[in-house]
Amino acid sequence: MEERFPTLREGVRHIVWDWNGTLLDDNHANLAAANHVCALFGRPPVELEEWRRIFRRPLVPFYEELLGRPLTPEEWARLNTAYDSHYRNLLPSCRLADGALETLHTWRGAGGSQSLLSMAAHDHLVPVITEHGLVPHFTRVDGRRYDTDADSKAEHLVDHLAAQDIDPATVVLIGDIDDDAHAARAAGARAILVSTGLMSRERLEETGHPVADSLGEAVRMLLA
Known part of the structure; x- marks a missing residue:
């Protein structure tokens, strides 16, 4: 058969x-990590539905648009580290x-x-x-x-x-x-x-x- x-x-x-x-x-953890980055770079927080309307890859130009300015390689590394660290702290709640x-x-x-x-x-x-x-x-x-x-x-x-x-x-x-x-x-x-x-x-x-x-x-x- x-x-x-x-x-x-x-x-x-x-x-x-x-x-x-x-x-x-893990939407809540991703959003919290993103808003942690926003706070570090002086940008107001975003709500989940706004995030779902704007998020995209590649990540570097996306974050440059979100934060309203270009990022140096050092700033991108700092942003990436800050996001990952905050997300991983919240991972047990996912x-x-x-x-x-x-x-x-x-x-x-x-x-x-x-x-x-x-x-x-x-x-x-x-x-x-x-x-x-x-x-x-x-x-x-x-x-x-x-x-x-x-x-x-x-x-x-x-x-x-x-x-x-x-x-x-x-x-x-x-x-x-x-x-x-x-x-x-x-x-x-x-x-x-x-x-x-x-x-x-x-x-x-x-x-x-x-x-x-x-x-x-x-x-x-x-x-x-």
């Missing part, structure tokens, strides 16, 4: 999951997104494979994934192992799939910002974006990729 796999318009067998804002509900575990089990039970790719630093990411007991769900876990001029997930996704010998045409990336959509398109994969993370639904819809309001809905699109 021929083995059947879940499909999205045919052919999808593998999900690459994003972490921050997708499987991990929980998995609603339905995350059930959704991972659903996809595996349907015969699909899945991996995780994040723009968080690899050495920081792996202990967190391990602490949540998620490693057995994934064929591979990758954080950011190097920096790129474009500051995009695209090159990282290409390497992530090549390391597993996975055909991009069989892949959907599920993430929460438009860079996830751009990365999938650049790698020859597809994307579904979830509206629960750091970017507004309207901006996600502008990418032309499907947008779901929950992790469960995203996977149901693949199983339909």
